[in-house]
Amino acid sequence: MNFTVGFKPLLGDAHSMDNLEKQLICPICLEMFSKPVVILPCQHNLCRKCANDVFQASNPLWQSRGSTTVSSGGRFRCPSCRHEVVLDRHGVYGLQRNLLVENIIDIYKQESSRPLHSKAEQHLMCEEHEEEKINIYCLSCEVPTCSLCKVFGAHKDCEVAPLPTIYKRQKSELSDGIAMLVAGNDRVQAVITQMEEVCQTIEDNSRRQKQLLTQRFESLCAVLEERKAELLQALAREQEQKLQRVRGLIRQYGDHLEASSKLVESAIQSMEEPQMALYLQQAKELINKVGTMSKVELAGRPEPGYESMDQFSVSVEHVAEMLRTIDFQAGASGEEEDEEVPLDGEEGSAGPEEERPDGPEGECPEGPGGAGPTLRSPFR
Numbered sequence: 523m524n525f526t527v528g529f530k531p532l533l534g535d536a537h538s539m540d541n542l543e544k545q546l547i548c549p550i551c552l553e554m555f556s557k558p559v560v561i562l563p564c565q566h567n568l569c570r571k572c573a574n575d576v577f578q579a580s581n582p583l584w585q586s587r588g589s590t591t592v593s594s595g596g597r598f599r600c601p602s603c604r605h606e607v608v609l610d611r612h613g614v615y616g617l618q619r620n621l622l623v624e625n626i627i628d629i630y631k632q633e634s635s636r637p638l639h640s641k642a643e644q645h646l647m648c649e650e651h652e653e654e655k656i657n658i659y660c661l662s663c664e665v666p667t668c669s670l671c672k673v674f675g676a677h678k679d680c681e682v683a684p685l686p687t688i689y690k691r692q693k694s695e696l697s698d699g700i701a702m703l704v705a706g707n708d709r710v711q712a713v714i715t716q717m718e719e720v721c722q723t724i725e726d727n728s729r730r731q732k733q734l735l736t737q738r739f740e741s742l743c744a745v746l747e748e749r750k751a752e753l754l755q756a757l758a759r760e761q762e763q764k765l766q767r768v769r770g771l772i773r774q775y776g777d778h779l780e781a782s783s784k785l786v787e788s789a790i791q792s793m794e795e796p797q798m799a800l801y802l803q804q805a806k807e808l809i810n811k812v813g814t815m816s817k818v819e820l821a822g823r824p825e826p827g828y829e830s831m832d833q834f835s836v837s838v839e840h841v842a843e844m845l846r847t848i849d850f851q852a853g854a855s856g857e858e859e860d861e862e863v864p865l866d867g868e869e870g871s872a873g874p875e876e877e878r879p880d881g882p883e884g885e886c887p888e889g890p891g892g893a894g895p896t897l898r899s900p901f902r
Contacts, residue, residue, distance in 0.1 A: 661681045
């Protein structure tokens with residue numbers, strides 16, 4: 523709260539006095555500050571009694587100043603700007619007093635010869651009795667009125683009370699309501715903060731579960747890739763063995779064909795010899811070679827169906843159907859997820875490689891590593 527140095531001239535003007543009076547009103551009790559006046563860290567001022575009422579409403583478990591139990595302090599929000607005020611174990615008694623405002627209140631009361639709101643009260647005249655001031659309050663009709671209305675007028679049968687009494691009572695009720703509303707707002711703000719923390723926790727947990735889910739499926743894919751590589755390797759070995767055998771037969775038959783062709787060529791050239799003596803000198807040897815060549819038995823040909831590789835086909839329909847049943851596990855906790863055995867083909871495999879069927883009749887096992895993909899959490 524800022525005040526100009528020239529206070530004396532300010533008090534001389536009635537309009538300025540009204541403005542000053544508005545600046546000296548407590549936002550809790552709606553009356554002029556009552557000493558001691560405390561200043562909050564946000565630079566707003568409160569009656570210490572009003573500040574204590576708001577503080578007690580926001581911290582119902584906080585011990586009073588006279589208690590022998592040592593309290594750890596508390597917090598409440600400024601009713602003017604909603605700034606959070608954190609107090610130590612002394613509570614509102616630890617707040618600094620605003621001596622400047624207290625001095626201004628003293629000077630204002632000295633300079634003002636009328637009670638608070640007197641200027642407004644002297645203009646409130648009864649509409650029915652124009653020369654009568656409104657000085658009582660009709661409790662039955664709940665309206666301010668004048669004494670003549672009670673004696674002769676419309677409120678003669680009503681129950682009335684002095685206007686200042688009702689004024690103070692309703693001011694107190696409104697002040698208490700404001701304090702409760704401010705405390706309620708603090709509780710609502712605390713709930714909002716808690717729900718915002720819940721939202722943040724939901725986002726963090728969702729991010730963590732997404733990472734775990736991705737890791738599970740990447741591990742499962744790694745097992746499938748490993749098994750595919752093993753089966754492809756077995757298929758390649760069988761292919762190489764068959765190709766080596768057939769190519770060996772091809773080389774053997776090729777060598778026999780080449781030798782037979784050379785012998786035929788040599789025999790034809792011999793038959794073209796015009797001299798019988800020369801022909802007969804080499805005819806016997808050629809006849810023996812041709813006979814021997816024709817009786818040579820070559821290695822057997824591959825049996826029918828030798829070229830087929832159908833024995834290396836795999837059936838994955840049941841595995842695919844099983845993978846489609848993977849789902850989130852109800853009631854799974856983070857601890858269970860951390861204790862899961864990873865699907866990396868090391869600990870989840872059924873045994874060493876030689877126990878896996880990768881021969882001609884090898885079939886795809888029930889799942890990677892010889893067992894179906896068991897995901898304890900979050901999958902089943």
